[in-house]
Amino acid sequence: MARTKTPKAPPPPPKPVIEEHIDNALSARYMAYALSTITQRALPDVRDGLKPVHRRILYAMRQLKLNPEGAYKKSARIVGDVMGQYHPHGDQSIYDALVKLSQQFATRYPLVEGQGNFGNIDGDSPAAMRYTEAKMTAAGVLLLEGLDEDAVDFKDTYNEEDQEPVVLPAGFPNLLANGAQGIAVGMATSVPPHNVAEICNAALHLIKTPNARIETLVENHIFGPDLPTGGIMVEPRDSILQAYKTGKGGFRVRARWTREDLGRGQYQIIVTEIPYQVQKSRLIEKLADVIESKTASGLADVRDESAEDIRIVLEPKSKNIDPDVLMESLFKLTELESRVSLNMNVLDAHGVPRVMDLREVIQAWLDHRREVLLRRTHQRLGKIALRLEVLDGYMIAFLNLDEVIRIVRYEDKPKDELIRAFNLADRQADAILNMRLRALNKLQEIEIRSESDALRLEQTDLEALVGSDQKQWDMIAGQIRSLRDLYGPKTEEGRRRTTFAEAPDLDIDLATAFIQEEPITVVLSKKGWIRAMKGKLDDLDSLKFKEGDTLAFSVPAKTTDKIILFASNGKAYTLSGDKLPGGRGNGEPIRLMIDLENDHIPVGLFVHDPDRTLLVASSEGYGFRVREADIVASTKGGKQVQTVKGDAETMRVVAATGDRVAVIGENRKLLVFPLDEVSELTRGKGVRLQKYRDGGVSDITTFASADGLSYIDTAGRRQEVADWHLYEGSRAQVGRNAPRGFSRQGLFAPDKRL
Structure with a gap:
């Protein structure tokens, strides 16, 4: 009998092609992703202060009957139940969340009690989940209290085989008590931990006075964050109040330290608490880098003698160093001082993300x-x-x-x-x-x-x-x-750990904080050799130089001063008084300390005064005023102040005092004009000071009308210009011939010269 062939099934109809603009398609899908990230990962619910993963961990532990009075269970068992029933997003993310709920240095009131290696403040990772065990704490149980009494709504789990709570009953004010951190798409949250007893006092006051002002809550009840690692908060009270009123801000937190006497005037500093979320090992590394780079020259050594409690030993270089000054410098340079941010961006009772102030957060918990x-x-x-x-x-x-x-x-x-x-x-x-x-x-x-x-x-x-x-x-x-x-203040867990203080009013310059102040005289020769002689030299004729070299500048100063060298290339260079070579011998070439070209020379050397204004002039007759605070250089390359091109050079820098400017050119034409006609700039070429047909500037000075103008005559004597008003004009004019007897070098009296 012939075998009949089974007819082939007709092919399925092709799926319809959906045409959609790529911008619309991407926008719709990205918005769905963003919404999922905001509601399911990053932002906590204002009512119980938990994200879905934390809520599911606690609910699964309740299902396993892991109460405080019961026995521990393996973390792997807990993670497995959470991942299999409620949270299908990978075991490592669940275990990381479980670990953080148990870390006493990360969570102010742990919701999970761990047994085994759950990591430490040094930043070491916890042991694998198969080695650790966990159960709930009393705070975790309070969050779940009433769950069997229809206290909250339930929803289907991801596979619709079971149900999970939408939010926990929250008998514990977890959002403010333990804080929250999270980054979503286009928004983030950062709530530091607070003291439960203070939160309770604020809540009771809000029940009694529903329209209570935030100022009252902050001044009388919630004084500020209470961090797991303690520390000292030095944020001003008005700044703390503003942060709680707006829901956004930050708090400066410093390490807690004490001075430990070693006898004979010697001492060492002991750090016993470090700021929140700072890894101790990374902090030690940074302190070691500060010592190696000599950024804080007052610190000699750092040792970590911590056991269960933190003990970081800081050794000063000298017993004469003020410990407050040393610590202020370290607060500026290291994470011994950090900033804890506040951004109370949370999901409200309707699942809408928004930034709440302190009163709204507490009221939302009370309403729940x-x-x-x-x-x-x-x-x-x-x-x-x-x-x-x-x-x-x-x-x-x-x-x-x-x-x-x-x-x-x-x-x-x-x-x-x-x-x-x-x-x-x-x-x-x-x-x-x-x-x-x-x-x-x-x-x-x-x-x-x-x-x-x-x-x-x-x-x-x-x-x-x-x-x-x-x-x-x-x-x-x-x-x-x-x-x-x-959780009252008399209990060990409820005792406030972070205290408040005002930062010392110390204006510290790290570059000079640990330099012993001594008088010196800075000497620069015409061939560019610089040295710092001890003390103030009155007899400059006794100075010795290399053969064929003479004195160019002599400046009385201190080892803590900044010395400004102005060069003909229009640049200002900054030197530290304590780093100049000693007075023995002829010193060292200045070009080893700064990047000064061989075809340029110093035209000014003076002690830096940030409150002073200078008048800078170029050889072609351009100049401007500049604040001395704007010319400080931070590198060997200096800071370009005056722009000079071609054969033009910066030739004079004088103090801009008085109300008049006097300029004399190489053509011996003298011009006097008001000082306020010269523009004040931070850098540039400047404005024309005097007009020349040939040559350029010979000298420039400033003076007060009441004091008059003086000059050096051909015999080297100082003379007064009795009729200086005859030389007055406007800026950029030519001027008149100088008085008879004016120095052939064309120099004014050197009172204002730097």
Whole structure:
């Protein structure tokens, strides 16, 4: 018999092609991703202060009955249950979240109690989840209290095989107590931990005074963050208040330290607490780098002698160094001082992300506690109503016991007959039929009456509670007081760890903070050799130079001063008085210390005065005023102040004092004009000071009209220009011939020269 061929199934119809603009497609999909990140990963719920992964961990631990009084279970078991039932996002992320909930240096009030290696403040990783064990703490149990009493809504899990809570009942103010960190798409959250007793006091005040001002909450109740690692908060009170009023801000936190005497004037500094979220090992490395780079020259050594408690030893280089000054410098250079940010961007009760202020956050928790109270109360009232209905049926049975026995014994359908005979509900009839014979005694009747009376009394109280806002808030206030007693300031866990202080008013220049101040005289020769002679030299003729070299500049200064060298290339170079070569010998070439070209020379050397203004002039007759604070250079290459091109050079730098400028050119033309006609710049070419047909500037000075103008005559003597008003004009004019006897070198008296 021939085999028949089975006809092939027709191919499935092609899927329809959906045409969509790429911008719209990307926008819609990215918005869906952003929303998922915000609500499911990054931002905590304001009511219980938890993200979904933390909420699922606690719920799974409750299902495993990991209560504080019970035994531990392997972390791998907990992570497996969470991942398999509620959170299918990888075991490592779940374990990391579990670990953080148990770390006492990361979480102010741990929700999980760990056993084993859960990491440390040095930044070491915890042991694998198969080696560690965990169970809940009392705070974790408080967050879950009432979960079986219809306190919150539940939703289907990701695979719709089970259900999980949308939010926890939150008998513990977790958001403010433990804080939260998270980064979403386009937004972030950062809430530092706070003290539970202070949160409770603020909540009680808000219950009593719903319109309480944030100023009152901050000044009298919540004084600021209370960090797990302690430390000292040096943020000003007005800044703290502003942060809580806006929901955004930050707090400066410093390490706690003490001075430990070693005898004979020697001492060392002991750091016992470090700022929040600072890894101790990284902090030690940074301190070692500071020593190696000599950034803080007062620190000689650092040692980590920590065991269970932190003990970092800092050794100063000298016993003469003020410990406050040393620590202020280290606060500026290292993470011994850090900034804890505040950004209370959270999901509200409707799942909408927004930034809340302090009062809104506390009020949201109180409103949630009220809703939980009402839901638990309604659930209890429902159970009481059902039980009272059953008890009423029992009482009818006791009062008509013989008839009930007859019906049960002789009727074919005793349940229907009981309902008809005594007007019973279906549930009451079932309860009577399920009674045991031993329950038909007089004592049982008395117990039923007592139970019914007690339930009716409780029902009356609960109905009064539901109908009265005042009773509800009184009940919540009592719960909060119990919580405050559990975590009060007298308990070890509730004691405030972070204290408050004002930062010392020390204006520290790190470059000079640890330099011993001594007088010196800075000497620079014409060939560019520089040295620092000890003390103030009055007899400059005794200075010796290399053959053919002479004195160019001599400046009295101190070892803590900054020395400014102005060169003909228009640049200003900054030298430190303590780093100049000593006075023995001829010193060192200045070009080894700064990057000064061989075809340029120094035109000015002076001690830096940030409050002074200078007048800079080039050889072609351009110049401007510049604040001395703007010319400090931080590198060997100097800072370009005046722009000079071609054959032009910067030739003079003088102090811009008085109200007049006097300029004399190589053509011996003298011009006097008001100082305020010269522009003030930070850098540039400047404005024209004097006009020349040939040549350029010979000298420039400033003076006060009341004091008059002086010059050096051909004999080297100082002379006054009695009729200097004759030389007055406007800036950029040519001027008039200089007085007879004016120096052939064209020099004014050197009073203003630097």
